[in-house]
Amino acid sequence: MVKAICGTLPKPRYAQFCHFREADDTIIDSGIALYFPGPASFTGEDVVELQGHGSPLVMDRLCQRAIELGARMARPGEFSERAFLNNKMDLAQAEAVADLIESSTEQAARSAMRSLQGDFSNRINAFLEELTHLRMYVEASIDFADEEIDFLAEAQVDKQLQDLLTTLDGIAGSARQGRLLREGISVVLAGQPNAGKSSLHNQLAGHDAAIVTDVAGTTRDVLREQIHLDGLPLRISDTAGLHEATSDIVELEGIRRTQNELAQADHILLIIDDSLGMTPQDNKILNDMPADKPLTVIRNKIDRSGHQIGETVEAGRQTIFLSAKTGEGMELLRQHLFEAVGYHPEEEGVFIARRRHLDALSRARLAISHGYDCLAGLGAGELLAEELRQAQNALGEITGTFTTEDLLDHIFSSFCIGK
Numbered sequence: 001m002v003k004a005i006c007g008t009l010p011k012p013r014y015a016q017f018c019h020f021r022e023a024d025d026t027i028i029d030s031g032i033a034l035y036f037p038g039p040a041s042f043t044g045e046d047v048v049e050l051q052g053h054g055s056p057l058v059m060d061r062l063c064q065r066a067i068e069l070g071a072r073m074a075r076p077g078e079f080s081e082r083a084f085l086n087n088k089m090d091l092a093q094a095e096a097v098a099d100l101i102e103s104s105t106e107q108a109a110r111s112a113m114r115s116l117q118g119d120f121s122n123r124i125n126a127f128l129e130e131l132t133h134l135r136m137y138v139e140a141s142i143d144f145a146d147e148e149i150d151f152l153a154e155a156q157v158d159k160q161l162q163d164l165l166t167t168l169d170g171i172a173g174s175a176r177q178g179r180l181l182r183e184g185i186s187v188v189l190a191g192q193p194n195a196g197k198s199s200l201h202n203q204l205a206g207h208d209a210a211i212v213t214d215v216a217g218t219t220r221d222v223l224r225e226q227i228h229l230d231g232l233p234l235r236i237s238d239t240a241g242l243h244e245a246t247s248d249i250v251e252l253e254g255i256r257r258t259q260n261e262l263a264q265a266d267h268i269l270l271i272i273d274d275s276l277g278m279t280p281q282d283n284k285i286l287n288d289m290p291a292d293k294p295l296t297v298i299r300n301k302i303d304r305s306g307h308q309i310g311e312t313v314e315a316g317r318q319t320i321f322l323s324a325k326t327g328e329g330m331e332l333l334r335q336h337l338f339e340a341v342g343y344h345p346e347e348e349g350v351f352i353a354r355r356r357h358l359d360a361l362s363r364a365r366l367a368i369s370h371g372y373d374c375l376a377g378l379g380a381g382e383l384l385a386e387e388l389r390q391a392q393n394a395l396g397e398i399t400g401t402f403t404t405e406d407l408l409d410h411i412f413s414s415f416c417i418g419k
């Protein structure tokens with residue numbers, strides 16, 4: 001096929017200039033062909049790359065020509081999937097390919113690169129090695145039923161289990177940071193019209209994204225924007241004011257959207273005009289907020305009310321005093337948000353991670369700590385060995401040594417085409 005299009009099979013790993021031709025020899029385009037024979041290629045299979053001039057029409061014709069000769073379009077993620085299936089990379093690394101492409105902040109890109117280079121997998125593999133070693137010891141001692149307990153005590157298996165838990169917590173901590181970098185958080189700004197939601201939005205974003213006016217109820221629709229705070233992707237939604245008893249259809253729709261947005265929020269900032277104080281209207285809005293969401297009350301306009309910048313707890317609510325107009329107190333709000341979601345911008349060596357990785361880590365943790373209880377409470381080495389096996393399987397899901405076809409389909413189908 002390559003010879004039919006390029007007229008020749010290029011020398012391995014050399015950029016070969018050639019004309020890409022139709023069946024009747026007319027030239028479709030001219031460009032560069034690169035040949036990577038397997039197994040020293042990205043997928044581990046023979047790969048040829050054709051680089052043309054990039055016009056969609058010409059590219060389309062070139063693809064059609066390849067298809068006429070027996071090729072087919074790749075499925076989303078198929079290149080990475082093949083690389084995984086051919087042991088060129090493990091599952092966490094393959095996922096990092098997609099995360100690197102999609103990363104929205106520099107920190108996220110750097111973390112994805114770390115995962116791609118194997119930082120995450122290496123930590124998991126090193127942990128698995130220790131775990132397997134311990135499991136083999138425990139299993140071996142079961143065979144000496146009479147002396148089992150002595151064997152386990154002598155090797156300080158309980159201490160080893162505690163050490164494993166500490167190591168696992170360290171990995172999970174990094175993974176949580178990696179997930180925050182990958183997925184970010186969504187913050188909803190709520191409050192009465194004119195409380196200062198748009199102004200706060202602009203302060204956070206650092207520009208005039210929302211329209212700030214003196215007319216109550218200007219922000220009718222939900223205004224969404226993605227910004228970064230120290231590498232943390234933040235989706236801010238600036239919602240319509242929650243008016244009471246409005247009959248205006250547009251405002252009613254705005255309120256409905258606000259409720260939707262609140263339901264999906266990771267954190268709610270309820271803005272209150274501090275120069276007016278907490279009004280019955282504000283209290284009503286506060287009571288209408290979803291009870292299960294972290295919420296911070298923002299006492300805005302301190303430049304007018306005369307209050308100091310500060311953070312306190314009022315009526316059981318985290319409260320921050322600031323001015324969205326002058327910017328006083330914004331740094332405090334940033335720190336507060338980081339703390340609320342557990343983001344540590346200064347943490348080094350973070351690797352990118354996904355929810356499924358965190359799930360696997362917490363299942364492994366649960367199994368090991370169950371195992372510890374079995375040993376400490378019942379002296380049951382057999383049960384401990386079984387729990388350690390469960391932990392091993394859970395961690396194997398991260399690197400892909402232990403996976404189902406459904407999981408692979410799910411992971412690779414979310415990739416972009418051609419990756």
Ligand code: GDP
Nearest residue numbers: 193194195196197198199212213301323324325
């Ligand atoms: P929204 O309706 O809640 O989005 O409120 P806006 O952000 O549009 O603000 C309403 C009015 O309050 C505008 O005139 C803002 O300039 C003003 N405002 C907002 N924040 C502050 C603040 O911290 N201090 C003062 N003095 N005015 C503010």
